[in-house]
Amino acid sequence: MNIRKYLSGVLVVFLFIQMALTPAAVVKAAAAPPSLSAEGAALIDVESGRILYSKNGTKKMRIASLTKTMTAIVAIEMGKLDAQVTVPPQAVGVEGSSIYLKNGEKLTLEELLYGLMLRSGNDAAVTIATHIGGSVPGFTYLMNEKAAMIGMEHTNFTNPHGLDDSNQHYSTPEDMAKLSAYALHNPVFRQIVSTKVKDISWEGEQWDRRLLNKNKMLHLYNGADGVKTGYTKLAKRCLASSATRDGRQLATITLNASDDWNDSAKLMDWGFANYPLQELVKKGQEVKPDTPVTLEAGTHLVTTNDFQYPLQTTETEAIHKRVVMGESTVTSKMNGQLAGFLQLYLKEKMIGQVPLLVSVDAPTLAAPQASRSMWQQFWGIVSGGLWSA
Template identity: 60%
Template sequence: MKIRVRSILFWSAIISLLWAPFGQVEAAPPGIHTNAVGASLIDVESGRILYSEKGDTPMRIASLTKIMTAIIAIEEGKLTDKVKVSKNAFGKEGSSIYLKLGEEMRLHDMLYGLMMRSGNDAATAIAEHIGGSVEGFVYLMNEKAKMLGMDHSHFTNPSGLDEGEGHRSSPNDMAKLTAYALKNSVFQDIVSTKIKKVPNPNEAWDYSWLNKNKMLSLFEGADGVKTGYTKLAKRCLVSSATRDGQHLAVVTLNDPDDWGDHARLLQYGFKYYPLQTIVKKGDFVEGTPWVVGRTFSYPLAEGEAAQLTRKVTLVDPASMEYRLAERGTLQFSLNQKSIQTVPIYDATSPLLQTTSQSTFSFKEGNAYQETWLSHYGYICRLLVQSLFTVSESQWAD
C-alpha cells in the first residue's frame, strides 16, 4: 500500500507540471447586435452561452413555454396514450389546432400540433393528461426548471398565454432548456418537422400541419425549435441549427426582426466559436499510463485553446473506484472557470467499454445527467397526481 501511495504522489507531482496553461493569446470575436430586448446563443452539446443580451432578465416568453410543456410530456408520458380533450382545453383562446370536445388523439401526434402549430388547446389537454390538472402540470414545469438551473424562470400555465404577472423566463434560461430538450431524439424529430399529417377522427381527411418556424427553410442546417407571440410578449423565437457536427440554438425575446437576427447569430456562433475536440475517449493523459474515459468537445474562439488549463485529481488507492481501475478525474478550466470534468482510468479498465460521451451540467458542480432527470421527474409526477387528483365532475365543468 505504501508503494501505491508513493506512486500516486509521484504522478501528482508530474501532472501538476504537465497541465499548466500553454500561454495567453487574446483574440476576442467581434461584437454583434440584435433588435431583441433579450437574446441568448448557446452551444447545445457543451451548454456554453456564446452570447447574451439581458440574459438573466425575466421576461414574457409567449409560446416558447411549450418547449417545457413538450419535453415534460415526452419524458413523463407514454407517446401511444390517447389524450382526451376536456372542456377546459376545447376552444382555448389564442392559437389552436381546433380539437373537438371529447376528441381523443395520441400524445405523440398532439405534440406535433403543440410545437408546429402552437396549439393552446393541445397544451391544455396535454397538461391535464400528464399532470392530472393544469395546476399539477405547472408544478412539474417549475420543478423541472429548478432541476435545470433555470433560476430566473417561473411558469403559471403550459401555453404561454399572458395570464397574470408571474409567467416569466430569461433568455439564458430558455437557452438552457432548449439545449436540454434537443438532446431528446423525440423532441428533436418533432421540432425539425416541416409538414405533418395526423389522423382526424372527425372528418374524412387528415389533419395537415405546416410548421410556423420559417427558420427551417430560411437557414441551412436549421432543425428547430419554436415560435411565440402575444400582444404583451411581442415576437419571440427559439431556433436551432447543426453544421459540421456542431449544434447551436438561439433565443430572442421581443424581437421585431427575429428571422434576420437568428440567421446572424447562428452564423456568428458557427464562425467564431467552432466546436473543438479537446480530448477523445481512450487518449492517454500526457506523461501518465492512464487514459481519458470520455470524449470532451467544447466551442472555443480563436486563442482560447491556449487558455485551457487541466487538473488531475487522483482517487484514494484504497477506494472501490481504484479497484475498478478508475484513477481519478481530469478537470478542464477556461479562464479559471471549470467547464468539464472527465474520468481517467487505467488503460485496461472495463469501465472504458461503458463510459459514453460526456453531457454538460447547467449548474457548476452539479452533473444533471438525463437518466437522473427522468427518474426524478417520474417521482415528481407521482407526487403531483396524488396532490392534484381531478374528479370526473371537475372534467365536466
C-alpha cells in the first residue's frame, strides 16, 4: 500500500511538472533578430506580404541596381516577351554593368530582361525603357505609377537602372520588400531571377552571349531563387534576395550592407524559424455569424478556401475573427452564392478575409473546436494555427 501511495505521488508530481512546463513551451518567445551589417533592411513573407523584420525600414536610401526589379516587372506586364527590340544609340556605352549591346542590334524583350536581371546590364535597362515607355522619362513615369499601385509610399524613380544620377532616385527597405514580393508573384519574373546561366543572341558574332547570374545567393543559400544584386559608389552594396522552403517564400532587402550575403542568409533563417505559417481557416469550414442573421433550417455558411498566415507562436492569441454579411436572411435558394466574408485580424489590423458561401448540405468539415487544449498543443495532436469557432 505504501508503495502504491508512493507511485501515485510520483505520478501526480510528474503530471504537475508536465502541466507547468507545457505552456512555457507553447508561448516561448521568438529568438531575437540577427545583428546585421546593413544600414537598412527588411524581411517579407511573399505570399501574405507581411513585413517580418525592419531596420530603418522607412528611411529613404539609394538602391542602386535593385531599381531593375521595377524595370523588369513593368516591362513584363506591359510588353510582349517575343517582341523584337532594336537597341537605340543612347543605350550604347551606358556606364557601369553592361551586356555590350550594339547600336541597331535586335534582341527579343525576353533576352533583354535576362541581360537586365542576370548581368545587371545598364544598356539593357535603357533599351527596355525606350521600347516600353518611348523614352527614359516616359518609362520612369510608368515605374512611379506602378510603385504607387503597389503601395511604395516612400519611393521615387528617375531612371531604369539605379545609377547615382540625383538625390531624387530613392526608395526604402520596406518599399523594396513590397516590390520584391509583388514581382515574385509573376511566373515570368520568378523564372528569370532564379536562372543561374542563360545564353542569349549576339547579333554579328559567331557565338551567343553567355550570362552568369551575379546573385551568389543562388549558390550559397538552400532554396534561394532570386532576386537582384546592386552596387554604386554612393549606394554601396545592396541586395534583394529570396528563398523558398517547404512551399513558402521569403524575401529580404539589405541596403548599404558590407556583409550582404550573410545578412540575407541570417534574416531568412530567422524568418523561417520564428514565423511559421499558422492555419487559421480551413476550406469548407462552417462559420456561425456573430451578427444577427437569420439562417433558414438546413442552410450553412462555409469557407471557400484555406487561409494561412505567418505568426510567432505568441501572436496566435491576438488573432480574432469577424463575420461580415451582405444579407440579413439566408435561404436555401441562395445555395452556392456568396453571402459574406470571414475577416481575420491580428490585434486591430485586418490580415485577410475568406469568402463565405451558402450551402444547404451538411458541411463536410465538422465544426472545429474553439480552442485547443494544452495537451493537444504539447503533443501535436492537432496541427496548424487557431481554429475558428
